[in-house]
Amino acid sequence: MDLKRIVVAVVALLVVAGLVLGAVSGIFASVARQGLEAAGLETPRAPSTLPASALDPSASGTAGATSPAASAAPSTTAPSTAAPSTAGPDGAVALPAPVLAGTEGQGTVSGAALSDRIRGVKVKDSGGYSGEVRDMRTGAVVFSHRAGSGAIPASTTKLVTAAAALDLLGAEHRFTTSVVAAGKGRVVLVGGGDPYLLEKGSSDQPTRASLSTLARRTATALKADGVRKVSLGYDASLFSGPAWNPTWPGSYGDVASRVSALWVNEGRTTPGGGVLGPREGDPAKDAAKAFASQLEKQGIDVGGVSTARAGKDATRLAAVSSMTLERIVEHVLMTSDNDGAEVLLRQAGVAGGRKGSFADGTAVVAARLKDLGAWTSGTRLVDGSGLSRSTRIPAATLTKLLRVAGEESHPQLRPLITGLPVAGVEGSLATRFGDDESLAGRGVVRGKTGTLSKVHGLAGTITTRDGSVLAYAFLVNDPKNDYNATVWLQRVTAAISTCGCR
Incomplete structure (x- = not known):
């Protein structure tokens, strides 16, 4: 074998070795990251919420997959979720501006029609849920499914924590x-x-x-x-x-x-x-x-x-x-900041005349929910961020609270609405709503995410196509397939947003 052939052979071996080492290191990094992301503990934008990159349908099983292995650990490679838009000078696809559809909120919703639309969203192995949809204008419940049953809420807990702090201290308060x-x-x-x-x-x-x-x-x-x-x-x-x-x-x-x-x-x-x-x-x-x-x-x-x-x-x-507390709350909700939420829990406890402990903070939050008319039996608060699996919040508690936050009589609670991420645009929802059946929700659905391992939730507001403004909450616990649970949440809220449910 001459020198030229030897050099070629050595280079080829080095290339193969590099590819193998790269693949192995990538696998180890992926596995480590999957564990954190599956538990909702790492995401580029928000604590305790999963980014789209952690939810790969090719690994977890597309909506309707039945492979047990598929639901065990999502891959870190996901299909693009970017909305159709114009590429910037660097070739990156720009997300749409966070502009919501305008409405006077005078539309009316038929509960039967809305229920048919929600129940028509079928995603296999997405799990059972506590869910409710409430008309923001009238307060009427237009959809309910186990809405009074306490569910692990994950980071949707931050809504009740922030509400108590705002109600006690006011939106302009500073520390x-x-x-x-x-x-x-x-x-x-x-x-x-x-x-x-x-x-x-x-x-x-x-x-x-x-x-x-x-x-x-x-x-x-x-x-x-x-x-x-x-x-x-x-x-x-x-x-x-x-x-x-x-x-x-x-x-x-x-x-x-x-x-x-x-x-x-x-x-x-x-x-x-x-x-x-x-x-x-x-x-x-x-x-x-x-x-x-x-x-x-x-x-x-x-x-x-x-x-x-x-x-x-x-x-x-x-x-x-x-x-200001208004800006702090908006940041906590937009990024799903665990640390900020736990400080707000302590501040609520102190503002309520008690000590700044977990127990005192949660007791004060519970009392404020009752005073606001947002309490539902089955609610049990243990922390302020939703990291605890011992916390239980029914969907009805969240929709009641969101409806109160939208009332003119409670302007101090308005940051609960303005701080909600917009689907496909910002915060913990920036990379969500990417498949064909959920694209309609981009720029229209606003929601606070909640994710731990085997826990997925979304609660917020939706302006429907026919002019209704709705508060919603869906809390999924113990799904057979984590990816499919998030797909269902996105598709069901997108379906609500396109509602002509008269």
Whole structure:
């Protein structure tokens, strides 16, 4: 064999070896990701919701598939779900603008016609469900199927958590992080439960409060008093324990932070690192250290950092305020942010005159639901985000709440509606509604997703083709095929949106 043939043979072997190694590494990465996505723990846009890329009909079985293996773990390769649109200069397909169909909401719906349309959507192995559709204008129930039965709601839980916080505090409320004097040469950083406090101010997120801004203001106040060296205490006592919900499995440690009234970057060790990633073991202490670093950049020498309790009459040196609660709620719902939702649960507990614990927060949320007329027996709340499988919410609770949020008498609840992602456009619904039978729902269906392993839900509002505005909720538990369950949710809501159900 001459040299040329030897070189060709070696190159061919290297190519084959590279392909094999690439395939193997891809398989391992895919399997690892599948486990997280199937449990609803990793997605580019929203915690505890599955992206379209995790739901491959070729692997999970197309709608109607019967293979047991197909429903065990979805592939990470999925068909395109982009809506027909014009390609941009880089060749990427642009999604449509989030513009909803206009209506005066004066259409009427025949319950019988709507029920026929909903029951006409057949997707094999999609599972049983608790479902209800309610007319937003009249409040009349126009479809009901086990609507009073408690179901695991996953992230649709965030709707009730956000509602309680909004109702108690108001849409314009802001949370304050402050620094107070605690004697000669000592200051205390006091956490106010701002879920989106940043370490460093950012031009990309100008409405968010930051420790860098707080440090600059604090340094200015200290220097005015001739102080250039301090010891630093930090107070996160606004919320009480436990910081970790006992019904959450330990494996959620990379998708949920230990709840604290004082943290930066939502307690994540890698800011902007996405949903999945390591979390701080002590978020308050981490925030205090970050603040000390920012103070030193402002010319203040920090001699030590320790826990403390700020006195009730302590002099405030500086403070920064969060985004309005309206914007916080919209962000929590749009991205399905677990950490933000758990902070809102604690804030609701405190605003309701109780301590900021899981138990107190859920008790206050339940009380607010009853006061709003949205409570349904069978509702059981355990956390604020929906990560717990012990929480139960019937579909009727969600449609009642959405209807109340749309009433003129409850303007403080309007962010529950404005924060809902638009199908095929934004947030946790950006990559959904891609098959032929659900395309009609793009730009029309608004909904809060909810996904854990073997749990799939969607709750929101729909403007139908004939001018009706409807609140809906569908909660699927224990489907034989996870992919088919999500297909059914998309197709059934799309079918409602095209309704001429007079």
